[in-house]
Amino acid sequence: MSENYILEMRGITKVYPNGFVANKDVNLAVREGEIHALVGENGAGKSTLMKVLFGVEGHEEGEILLHGEPVKITDPISAIDMGIGMVHQHFMLVPSLTVAENIVLGREPRKNGVLVNMEKAIQDTRAICEKYNLKVDPTARVRDLPVGQKQKVEILKALYRKAKVLILDEPTAVLTPQETAELFVELKRMKESGHTIIFISHKLNEVKELCDRVTVLRLGRTIGTADLAGLSEQEISRMMVGRDVILKIQKQPAKPGAEVLKVRDLNLNSADGRPILRDVSFSVRAGEILGVAGVEGNGQREMSEIITGLLPFARGEITISGQSIRGRSIRAIRDMGVSHISEDRMTYGVAASASVAENIISDRFQKAPYCKHGFLQTKQIGSLCKKLIAEFHIKCDDSSAPVKTLSGGNMQKVVAAREFSQDPKVSIVNQPTRGIDVGATEFVRNKIVDLRDQGTAVLLISADLNEILELSDSLIVMHGGEIAAYLPDSGKVTETELGEYMLGIRHQTPEEIRSACHEC
Amino acid sequence: MSVKQIEKVMDAAKTAAAVLLSFAATILLICLVSSTPWQTVKDFFLGPFQTTRRIGNVIEMAIPICFTGCGICIMYSTGHINMGSSGYFYIGGLAASIVAYGLLLPSGLHPVVCILAGGLVAALIAAIPAVLFSAWGINEVVSSLMLNYIWVYLGTWILRTFMLDSAAGFNASKAFQETAKLSRIISGTRVHSGLILAVVVVLFSWLFLKKTKWGYQIRMMGMNSKFSVYSGMGVTGILLSSQMLGGFLAGIGGACEVLGMYTRFEWAAAPTTGFDGIMVAAIAYRNPALVPVAALFLAYVRVGADVISRTSDVPSEIVSIIQALIIMLVGAQMFLSGIRHKQIVKASVRQLAKEGK
Numbered sequence: 001m002s003e004n005y006i007l008e009m010r011g012i013t014k015v016y017p018n019g020f021v022a023n024k025d026v027n028l029a030v031r032e033g034e035i036h037a038l039v040g041e042n043g044a045g046k047s048t049l050m051k052v053l054f055g056v057e058g059h060e061e062g063e064i065l066l067h068g069e070p071v072k073i074t075d076p077i078s079a080i081d082m083g084i085g086m087v088h089q090h091f092m093l094v095p096s097l098t099v100a101e102n103i104v105l106g107r108e109p110r111k112n113g114v115l116v117n118m119e120k121a122i123q124d125t126r127a128i129c130e131k132y133n134l135k136v137d138p139t140a141r142v143r144d145l146p147v148g149q150k151q152k153v154e155i156l157k158a159l160y161r162k163a164k165v166l167i168l169d170e171p172t173a174v175l176t177p178q179e180t181a182e183l184f185v186e187l188k189r190m191k192e193s194g195h196t197i198i199f200i201s202h203k204l205n206e207v208k209e210l211c212d213r214v215t216v217l218r219l220g221r222t223i224g225t226a227d228l229a230g231l232s233e234q235e236i237s238r239m240m241v242g243r244d245v246i247l248k249i250q251k252q253p254a255k256p257g258a259e260v261l262k263v264r265d266l267n268l269n270s271a272d273g274r275p276i277l278r279d280v281s282f283s284v285r286a287g288e289i290l291g292v293a294g295v296e297g298n299g300q301r302e303m304s305e306i307i308t309g310l311l312p313f314a315r316g317e318i319t320i321s322g323q324s325i326r327g328r329s330i331r332a333i334r335d336m337g338v339s340h341i342s343e344d345r346m347t348y349g350v351a352a353s354a355s356v357a358e359n360i361i362s363d364r365f366q367k368a369p370y371c372k373h374g375f376l377q378t379k380q381i382g383s384l385c386k387k388l389i390a391e392f393h394i395k396c397d398d399s400s401a402p403v404k405t406l407s408g409g410n411m412q413k414v415v416a417a418r419e420f421s422q423d424p425k426v427s428i429v430n431q432p433t434r435g436i437d438v439g440a441t442e443f444v445r446n447k448i449v450d451l452r453d454q455g456t457a458v459l460l461i462s463a464d465l466n467e468i469l470e471l472s473d474s475l476i477v478m479h480g481g482e483i484a485a486y487l488p489d490s491g492k493v494t495e496t497e498l499g500e501y502m503l504g505i506r507h508q509t510p511e512e513i514r515s516a517c518h519e520c
Numbered sequence: 521m522s523v524k525q526i527e528k529v530m531d532a533a534k535t536a537a538a539v540l541l542s543f544a545a546t547i548l549l550i551c552l553v554s555s556t557p558w559q560t561v562k563d564f565f566l567g568p569f570q571t572t573r574r575i576g577n578v579i580e581m582a583i584p585i586c587f588t589g590c591g592i593c594i595m596y597s598t599g600h601i602n603m604g605s606s607g608y609f610y611i612g613g614l615a616a617s618i619v620a621y622g623l624l625l626p627s628g629l630h631p632v633v634c635i636l637a638g639g640l641v642a643a644l645i646a647a648i649p650a651v652l653f654s655a656w657g658i659n660e661v662v663s664s665l666m667l668n669y670i671w672v673y674l675g676t677w678i679l680r681t682f683m684l685d686s687a688a689g690f691n692a693s694k695a696f697q698e699t700a701k702l703s704r705i706i707s708g709t710r711v712h713s714g715l716i717l718a719v720v721v722v723l724f725s726w727l728f729l730k731k732t733k734w735g736y737q738i739r740m741m742g743m744n745s746k747f748s749v750y751s752g753m754g755v756t757g758i759l760l761s762s763q764m765l766g767g768f769l770a771g772i773g774g775a776c777e778v779l780g781m782y783t784r785f786e787w788a789a790a791p792t793t794g795f796d797g798i799m800v801a802a803i804a805y806r807n808p809a810l811v812p813v814a815a816l817f818l819a820y821v822r823v824g825a826d827v828i829s830r831t832s833d834v835p836s837e838i839v840s841i842i843q844a845l846i847i848m849l850v851g852a853q854m855f856l857s858g859i860r861h862k863q864i865v866k867a868s869v870r871q872l873a874k875e876g877k
Binding site for chain 1: 522523524526731732733734736737739740743744746747748749750751752753754861864865867868869871872
């Protein structure tokens with residue numbers, strides 16, 4: 001080997017038990033001491049490739065070389081022993097333990113060979129924090145930390161296990177622009193101290209700013225590896241997508257009608273009495289999209305679950321066209337014309353083992369013409385599914401295929417086909433394009449705009465700032481369970497401004513926020 | 521082949537492999553312990569077919585298992601495990617017996633009333649674990665299993681306190697009215713008209729589970745109950761009604777068993793039929809249409825074991841080994857999973873090539 005690769009993956013093929021080919025003959029070669037970007041659309045196979053490298057998933061074909069030597073990585077423990085560390089997209093921390101306890105977990109310093117030496121653990125944590133200039137309080141409980149800090153704990157955990165190669169799976173997805181900038185400074189420092197970093201992202205500006213070289217994946221295959229120095233964002237994007245597209249949604253200015261969804265003084269406390277929602281008031285009019293921006297975990301999920309009936313609410317009032325939803329069942333609320341795309345597709349959105357047809361009819365199976373005298377009408381259901389599969393470009397063998405055999409994007413189209421096809425009055429759309437490929441993203445986003453144009457009041461909740469800015473007519477920003485800002489014209493908002501509201505650095509006056517209710 | 525087809529074929533292959541492996545183990549065991557291995561093996565496999573009486577034995581043994589098996593298919597399709605069918609079967613038989621000796625009814629009507637009584641009482645008690653779960657989150661596996669003891673001892677107390685016929689000479693109820701008994705339908709055997717009801721129950725269960733809106737809700741709840749809630753289904757109601765229906769089927773099974781096979785109620789303990797139903801439903805992958813096949817198979821190996829215990833030096837307990845092996849292998853997620861995964865990988869890669877990607 002002429003070049004000094006610390007790590008090579010050659011011809012990796014990974015097929016999931018549902019038959020989905022996530023990686024096909026993928027190659028990746030990483031030089032020692034570089035920050036190597038692994039880019040590709042959602043669903044291109046980046047996370048899978050890294051799971052194979054970290055030993056979380058096995059692979060069918062191919063080999064992994066470390067310092068030029070073939071190695072067998074059977075599980076994360078062997079990966080860690082070889083000096084590979086991974087920071088997962090969803091943190092793997094124990095919330096009730098302290099930072100130091102989390103960091104040493106499984107490799108605790110011992111006292112007399114038996115007891116855990118907690119002082120040493122805290123000292124070690126301090127030392128490693130100082131060495132890499134990552135500022136975290138070792139004695140704080142992880143559950144009390146903000147997301148950016150939790151991520152630092154994850155990185156420290158890997159460094160404590162002496163990781164030389166550090167994998168970061170979409171680390172910026174949960175961060176505000178300000179936190180992202182801080183992370184980049186830290187990563188560059190780690191690189192200078194001799195660490196190799198694999199940085200997974202689909203945000204090209206970040207990749208361009210931070211990384212030395214890039215490997216592009218598309219549809220589970222390697223498209224190529226290149227030096228970032230001579231490469232423009234457009235060129236990378238073309239490699240990623242295979243064509244020149246930048247997600248630009250064509251939409252006409254909204255023509256808002258009457259208020260449909262009205263939320264007044266909504267309050268919710270968690271089981272331990274912590275406020276989750278505080279005096280949230282806003283309204284959504286027919287034919288408009290109200291975007292909800294905010295770092296995840298600031299009450300957005302609970303808000304959408306309350307509106308759709310999944311969570312009960314104590315104080316406040318929610319009405320649909322003037323009718324209160326208080327005390328109504330989920331089915332009754334759905335019958336009022338509320339549809340709901342859940343942020344958690346696999347938990348709520350679909351029954352993965354059930355067929356496409358069974359997933360599509362879950363909100364109307366008991367109604368004519370799909371059900372007569374208690375019997376499901378196979379013919380009517382078949383023709384409905386045929387129509388929706390065509391209309392929503394769902395790629396599947398036929399409507400009897402189990403949903404788990406579909407790609408993420410096609411699963412989400414099944415959900416959208418169900419939720420958008422009954423002329424909803426209100427649609428609560430939560431993270432509609434999370435984890436799906438660019439084609440499906442474009443499609444779902446256009447469908448949301450179509451829905452608006454047909455007069456539906458759309459409440460769009462998304463952690464993807466681009467999506468919020470692209471689709472919303474007006475938007476609110478949530479921080480700490482409160483509305484931090486109401487921005488009536490989303491066309492005039494910058495990402496920086498949004499970031500400041502999201503972080504709680506800025507907060508509008510109560511008068512400005514009150515204008516989120518149109519007919520107060 | 522699509523992934524879906526591969527999964528179906530592999531399920532069938534897994535069951536077939538489980539059956540063959542357990543048979544191989546049986547033959548090996550017989551060879552080890554028997555002084556006449558060849559004759560014993562032959563008796564075991566062919567014995568159940570050799571006389572009308574034995575064929576009848578297979579069918580009459582399979583009838584009650586069809587009832588409990590279908591009940592289990594419906595109950596388990598919600599994703600909740602109810603271990604109580606043994607108690608429901610017992611109580612169904614008990615309740616039917618009370619009506620069978622205590623009431624005077626015309627012959628066409630009498631068994632119908634007995635069976636309905638058995639089914640309804642069993643349905644009521646089958647609701648208890650579901651109610652306990654919904655109200656207080658009590659684990660149904662444990663509660664339903666423990667309640668079996670309560671039903672059997674309660675039944676024994678009822679039998680000894682209210683039903684006992686001192687003239688019978690053992691712990692048995694008064695004799696059933698002639699009008700209540702189910703008639704023999706195949707001469708030379710004890711196969712009774714409960715067979716017809718069993719066929720109806722299998723058909724009903726299959727239609728109910730696969731074709732009606734209630735069955736649809738039960739299956740969706742079993743696959744992902746959060747999805748059901750999110751879609752607007754009332755999961756508590758679905759759970760309760762499915763458990764009651766499952767209990768009802770087990771109960772009418774118990775009723776048919778006492779009316780077709782006995783002249784008095786004399787069960788001192790719950791028959792194994794309830795747990796046989798669990799076994800059969802597992803082999804049938806919870807599909808009611810396959811329940812009779814699995815039930816007949818189970819009855820076949822039991823009758824075979826019975827035959828060799830009488831004709832050779834091998835005890836009938838050998839059947840427990842076959843049962844255990846089959847259930848373990850069918851239930852084992854990883855059994856043959858390597859082959860399954862390879863097939864799926866091949867099919868998927870081929871599919872990719874076909875799409876030209």
